[in-house]
Amino acid sequence: MECVIAAERLLQKKESASTDYPRPQFRRKEWFDLNGTWDFRFDDRNIGETEGWQNGGALNEEIQVPYAYQSHHSKVEEKEQYQIVWYEKTFGWELSEKNVYLHFEAVDYSTKVWVNGEYAGGHEGGHTPFHFQISSLLKDGENRVTVRVEDENSVEQPIGKQSWKVDNFLCWYTRTTGIWRPVWLEEVWPVHLEDVQMTPDIEASALQVEAQVQGHDHPVYVEAEVFFQGEWITTGGTWAKKGQRSVTLSLDVESDAADFRVFYWSPDEPNLYDIRFTVKDKATVHDEVESYFGMRSVESQDGRILLNRETFYQKLILDQGYYPSSLMTATYGQMEADLEKVKEMGFNGVRRHQTIGDRRYMYLCDRLGLVMWAEMPSSFKFSNLSMQRMMDETREMLAMHYNHPSVIIYTLMNESWGVNEVYHRTEQQAFVNALYYQAKAIDPTRLVVGNDGWEHTLTDILTIHDYNADADSMQASYQNKEAFVNGSPSKTSRKQAYAKGYGYRGEPVMISEYGGIAFGNHGDSDWGYGKRPESEEEVLNRLKALTEVIQETPFVQGFCYTQLTDVEQEVNGLLDHNHEYKFAPEKIRAIMQEQSDGFIFE
Known part of the structure; x- marks a missing residue:
């Protein structure tokens, strides 16, 4: 009976084509959504870690993630200000050979994360995404993610338009504490593309790509295929040697398919090229990522701002x-x-x-x-x-x-x-x-x-x-x-x-x-x-x-x-x-x- 329950609780894969997918410029085919109802608790006396709340079962309220508790959509409706909040989510999981990443798109402000009571990592900063590799902490069946967030809303934190006073004033607004953007899981093979940095060079009609590859103990080939409106433009690639973490590709984006012209990105013509990255060796395709880029430049000259070498008002x-x-x-x-x-x-x-x-x-x-x-x-x-x-x-x-x-x-x-x-x-x-x-x-x-x-x-x-x-x-x-x-x-x-x-x-x-x-x-x-x-x-x-x-x-x-x-x-x-x-x-x-x-x- 327990096995049946665990199977029913397995997280359902979602297609990355969904508008809910949090990372549109770095798409793998499937992902797992952790948004929704989480267990929740305020910790105004800062006793949670000492009492072992990270070990599960101690949170007695509920919250809707990814909404800050101060918001109506959170369904918490608490008007008092608290500095420490806890979250907990259980989910079913079936172990595989793949690595699993736990992604947080934004949590305000200082975050600690445990998986099944084991510390996964921490992050400081209220507005930027972060992630942890949690494969070794997962087990077959039911798993638990526990999150502790501390937010003093201090004037020594980057808080932007959040009021540091008790009430709103002038152009400063309601505070945001805790998880306020999506939480999600992602599976990747041990050899995978960690990140890419794409730099367009319109004068050379080229795209410079720096790819971060993880997990390979032998040479792997990193390939990039470029398309414009469904038509193939060019393919480039390079071998990453054993232990090498970064490789640079230079892609000439001109082609017969594009009538020998580069399509620039601008507000009147937001042309986007699609690019598919593949990490492989002679026997195996390890990873595929779909992305896109725009060919454009920005600079200043003689008191003007130029977009693609044209004055841009x-x-x-x-x-x-x-x-x-x-x-x-x-x-x-x-x-x-x-x-x-x-x-x-x-x-x-x-x-x-x-x-x-x-x-x-x-x-x-x-x-x-x-x-x-x-x-x-x-x-x-x-x-x-x-x-x-x-x-x-x-x-x-x-x-x-x-x-x-x-x-x-x-x-x-x-x-x-x-x-x-x-x-x-x-x-x-x-x-x-x-x-x-x-x-x-x-x-x-x-x-x-x-x-x-x-x-x-x-x-x-x-x-x-x-x-x-x-x-x-x-x-x-x-x-x-x-x-x-x-x-x-x-x-x-x-x-x-x-x-x-x-x-x-x-x-x-x-x-x-x-x-x-x-x-x-x-x-x-x-x-x-x-x-x-x-x-x-x-x-x-x-x-x-x-x-x-x-x-x-x-x-x-x-x-x-x-x-x-x-x-x-x-x-x-x-x-x-x-x-x-x-x-x-x-x-x-x-x-x-x-x-x-x-x-x-x-």
């Missing part, structure tokens, strides 16, 4: 990534609907603000044709601990974005948060520069903004935050480029463009936050920028006037409007709290598509 919208019933957790359908609305309103990109996007979100930007600014969530106190945490999690952020063609710019800090005295303190300036150089060392293919909005040190773009609600006043701030680039152009922040000892070096200029026009049903706690308009017409007129100021300033290379949706107490979205249009999208689109000094994608 960016029309971005700020996306905070919050949902009323699930906080920072979104389904594929929710993300897709949001990004389709972004396109419909005439924007050509998103600035993912103070949270790191789901890997499916990046896939959707790749597929739909939206450039993306990836941003590291901020900490809010300058200390040795906060610097270490920021450096570590930033490296993980860079790695998860590297292969996505939509990602063209990294923002490492925002508005001097966590480096509040960066204008004059050289040690804080050095830290921003350390983040900048780390990003450039890991990924030299993209542009990097060190401290977005003001008080720049090292940066590839001079970005300015200006929430001036008066178009005439705003226009006056940008009449004389030489005066404002080394001055204090924003009348709302009054901050200097550059920190002391730094100055303008010819970088492209962008207004990376503006607008923030609050409109909706305003309660006493509702928050937004500037004087409240009283009608939809007044909102649209202000939006049009402010946007025209930016578009008509010839040396400004683009903008980012604040923001996509209302979020909790903040009501300055073009979409409401439920992510529905506040205004007819064609009216927004008409404003966004007016002529500007740059290349416009229709």
Whole structure:
């Protein structure tokens, strides 16, 4: 009878073609979903490990994973704030020769994991994916995964827009604690592809591939086949010698099948090449992975931003990534609907603000044709601990974005948060520069903004935050480029463009936050920028006037409007709290598509 029960409890394999699959750019055929009902318990006295909760049977509540307990969808509905939470999930498993990986897409903040009471590993960082190889800890039949999460929500952690106070305030929102993105299992043969890094080179019409191969004690062949819209383009490969962990492939993507041209990725034509990786030897195919890439370049030149060597005028919208019933957790359908609305309103990109996007979100930007600014969530106190945490999690952020063609710019800090005295303190300036150089060392293919909005040190773009609600006043701030680039152009922040000892070096200029026009049903706690308009017409007129100021300033290379949706107490979205249009999208689109000094994608 026990064997029958165990068999019935075996996890069911799912096809990776499902929109629930958490890693669209690195697909194996099958995976195992661990989302759903887990056992759960708060540990406010920090007694769980001492009492052996990791050994099973001690958790007496339930939670819906992957939703933070603070969210409605978790079904916990607890309003008190707890620093330590525990999770437990049992599942049936049939052992095989394959290795098994346990994946967590994001857990906030410090995580410990046990499998059948044995320690599997730990991770620190609240926004990036991680995994453990757990094959040796599994057994035939019923297995148990136990997770302990500690989240102080400290100002020395990268917390982004999570409030570190008891209540929300201004533009800081409800906290997120624990598992808040999918948990899943994956089987691979002992010899397998661990990771790939794909770097397009449009001038050489080539793709450089660095492949990380695991588990081989004899030479194996790593092969890559490239297709475009179903047509074979090219095949390349190389042998990885015994013990060698990394191999580099160079793929010429030109072919008769593509009429001797390379199809570039851009917002107006988001062309994606499919690529199939195979790890094999003379007798055995060990691993197959399906992926994709885009051929595109991004650079700055003479004060302009170039995409594929063409001047690219960016029309971005700020996306905070919050949902009323699930906080920072979104389904594929929710993300897709949001990004389709972004396109419909005439924007050509998103600035993912103070949270790191789901890997499916990046896939959707790749597929739909939206450039993306990836941003590291901020900490809010300058200390040795906060610097270490920021450096570590930033490296993980860079790695998860590297292969996505939509990602063209990294923002490492925002508005001097966590480096509040960066204008004059050289040690804080050095830290921003350390983040900048780390990003450039890991990924030299993209542009990097060190401290977005003001008080720049090292940066590839001079970005300015200006929430001036008066178009005439705003226009006056940008009449004389030489005066404002080394001055204090924003009348709302009054901050200097550059920190002391730094100055303008010819970088492209962008207004990376503006607008923030609050409109909706305003309660006493509702928050937004500037004087409240009283009608939809007044909102649209202000939006049009402010946007025209930016578009008509010839040396400004683009903008980012604040923001996509209302979020909790903040009501300055073009979409409401439920992510529905506040205004007819064609009216927004008409404003966004007016002529500007740059290349416009229709």
